[in-house]
Amino acid sequence: MLDYTFKTHAQSETTGFGRFVAPFLAVQSVITLSGDLGAGKTTFASGVATGLGIHDHVISPTFNIMKCYFNAKTPLFHIDAYRLEGGNKDLGLEEFIEGNGITLIEWPEYIDTLIPANALHIVIHNLGGDEREIKVSTTNSAFEKMFKNMKERYQ
Amino acid sequence: MITILVDSSFRDLAVGIANNDKIIDQISYEAWQKQSELLIPELDNLLKRNRIERSDISSVMVSYGPGSYTGVRIALTVAKVMAFALDIPLYAVSSLQALKVGEKPTIVLINARSERSYIGVYQGATVVVKDTIMTNNEAKQYIAAHPDYVISGDTDYLGIEAVKVNPLAEMFSLKQHISPVKDKLGLTPVYLKE
Numbered sequence: 001m002l003d004y005t006f007k008t009h010a011q012s013e014t015t016g017f018g019r020f021v022a023p024f025l026a027v028q029s030v031i032t033l034s035g036d037l038g039a040g041k042t043t044f045a046s047g048v049a050t051g052l053g054i055h056d057h058v059i060s061p062t063f064n065i066m067k068c069y070f071n072a073k074t075p076l077f078h079i080d081a082y083r084l085e086g087g088n089k090d091l092g093l094e095e096f097i098e099g100n101g102i103t104l105i106e107w108p109e110y111i112d113t114l115i116p117a118n119a120l121h122i123v124i125h126n127l128g129g130d131e132r133e134i135k136v137s138t139t140n141s142a143f144e145k146m147f148k149n150m151k152e153r154y155q
Numbered sequence: 156m157i158t159i160l161v162d163s164s165f166r167d168l169a170v171g172i173a174n175n176d177k178i179i180d181q182i183s184y185e186a187w188q189k190q191s192e193l194l195i196p197e198l199d200n201l202l203k204r205n206r207i208e209r210s211d212i213s214s215v216m217v218s219y220g221p222g223s224y225t226g227v228r229i230a231l232t233v234a235k236v237m238a239f240a241l242d243i244p245l246y247a248v249s250s251l252q253a254l255k256v257g258e259k260p261t262i263v264l265i266n267a268r269s270e271r272s273y274i275g276v277y278q279g280a281t282v283v284v285k286d287t288i289m290t291n292n293e294a295k296q297y298i299a300a301h302p303d304y305v306i307s308g309d310t311d312y313l314g315i316e317a318v319k320v321n322p323l324a325e326m327f328s329l330k331q332h333i334s335p336v337k338d339k340l341g342l343t344p345v346y347l348k349e
Binding site: 090091092094095098099100113114 | 187225348
């Protein structure tokens with residue numbers, strides 16, 4: 001189990017962390033994003049998109065459930081499962097999660113059966129103001145190098 | 156007697172035109188996640204290059220799943236709307252049966268994801284095992300227990316080689332064996348996942 005927690009002190013640092021993570025992602029990488037409304041999940045997602053070379057404006061797909069960004073070497077699928085709570089999970093989302101891109105999933109607990117065991121989990125806590133605590137964990141050893149670099153960079 | 160044939164139940168998009176009992180023209184290619192953009196233009200092209208008017212079309216045939224969540228719905232929606240708007244019969248078959256290998260006993264498999272397979276067993280128009288969903292291990296065991304059956308479908312994910320078929324031709328061969336759908340607008344996709 002890889003596990004690390006650190007703090008950021010500005011919105012730009014949360015975006016920056018997204019950009020930092022991006023190069024460690026590959027086809028079928030899945031990141032779950034947890035945290036209260038306004039914690040910075042979409043802010044992080046926009047950083048990942050930038051890091052993947054996507055220059056579209058990233059907004060929360062709460063109402064669309066999923067937004068796809070195809071203008072990149074590896075497509076990015078951004079899912080927000082908030083509106084799927086207790087509802088029908090059969091929307092074919094697994095075809096994207098197990099598809100040809102990278103998937104970010106907000107509110108993963110509402111589609112828990114679709115989350116692969118090797119996902120990278122990120123939990124963002126709002127500590128007040130612009131301060132955030134970011135917890136990163138995974139059982140996927142492919143992220144070892146990322147954790148090593150992360151521990152050096154974020155202290 | 157023009158029949159329009161449509162299948163986008165998995166990775167490919169296939170659209171064809173049959174006149175009486177013969178397919179006279181068709182297109183088929185990989186179109187993953189692009190089927191919704193391409194189906195109507197391809198159908199339009201086919202009709203134009205064969206000089207077929209909408210009023211010449213006398214029936215529509217489509218596969219209703221199981222398969223790709225979106226893909227199944229795209230072909231089904233287009234086929235239902237055509238059958239409704241033109242007031243013509245709609246024929247529908249299993250998308251697994253549309254991958255049978257002629258009259259040979261065939262195990263048809265499609266990746267259902269999350270380590271599962273859609274599986275159906277067919278011999279021509281006869282259903283040997285009704286479409287169902289199995290774990291990939293169960294599917295492999297079934298295949299091992301039936302070495303005399305041919306394998307068809309999209310089986311790369313199982314590391315098994317499959318016989319390639321023309322789904323529209325296989326689908327069209329079933330038309331004489333089935334009746335048109337009674338409640339055209341009530342036809343729903345078969346998804347098999349709970």
